[in-house]
Amino acid sequence: MSRAARLLQLLELLRAQRRPLPGPQLAAQAGISLRTLYRDIATLREQGARIEGDPGVGYVLRPGFTLPPLMFSEEELEALVLGARWVASQSADPVLARAAQGVMNRIGATLPEALRMAVETSGLFVPPRSGPCPTAPWLPALRQAVRAEHAVWLEYLDEAGQTTRRRVWPFAVAFFDQARLMAAWCELRQDFRHFRADRVLDLTDTGERYPERRHLLIRRWSVHMGHARHARTADRS
Known part of the structure; x- marks a missing residue:
């Protein structure tokens, strides 16, 4: 967790309390050491947070402190x-x-x-799904692998009904209304491939970084997709 995210989490914990919370208990809830807690509280106070209390007494955030709206319209x-x-x-x-x-x-x-x-009160809402949500229990592991640029082992049911096990380099996930799609470099095919969520049987993060950076894979994939679209357009003309 980044330091900024940690400070925001600490503010949320303090905001949820109406009475002073002892330092050790607050540190445990935040998942940080007591020393880090004291340092973070000092930082938040410097930024204007009205945090009252001391070690051995507890800490409480007084009403009235809000984060700036980041200049969003x-x-x-x-x-x-x-x-x-x-x-x-x-x-x-x-x-x-x-x-x-x-x-x-x-x-x-x-x-x-x-x-x-x-x-x-803007009146902008998202209606409930009209059908069942696509099953993809491996999505959390996949998102972590994409973020860390890790290769994964993929057990996949192809269009012919055959189960294959392959090692791939995932770099993107597309969230369509009725499907989830993973874009990856496939070591088996030595090419870019797209894998549908409903055909993924198992996905395991290897914990090993693939040899090419994600942004370079995305760049090559974009060029590849552009050539493919051009070829389809030429075939129809």
């Missing part, structure tokens, strides 16, 4: 909230859905009152 905030609502309601990844809900809670808790009300 109402349209930008509405876009953020609408996107988070879509992920929370439409995603097959429960971890990502909980994170999206956390984003909405944090936005609501940190905006000034007038701006918060404007966002919450």
Whole structure:
């Protein structure tokens, strides 16, 4: 977890408490050492957070402290909230859905009152899914592998009904309404391949970084897809 994320998490923990919380208990909830807690509280106080208390007494965040709205316009905030609502309601990844809900809670808790009300009453909503959400229990592991640039072992059911096991380099995930699609470099085929969520039988992170950086893979893949689209257009003409 980055330091900025850790400070935000600490603020959320303090905001949820109405009475002083002992330092050791607060540090345990935040998953940090007591020494780090004291240092983070000092940093937040320097940034204007009204945190009262001392070691041995406990800490409490007094009302009135809000984070700056990061200079977002109402349209930008509405876009953020609408996107988070879509992920929370439409995603097959429960971890990502909980994170999206956390984003909405944090936005609501940190905006000034007038701006918060404007966002919450904007009238922009995401309707519930009309059908079952695509099954993809491997999505959390896949997202972690994409983030860390790790190769994964993939057990996959191909179009012919044959099960194959291959090692791939995942670099992108597409979230369509009725499907989830992974883009990866396949060591077996020595080419880019797309894998459908409903055909993935198992996915295991190897913990090993693949030899090419993700942004370079995405660049090569974009060129590859452009050539493929051009070829299809030429075939139809």
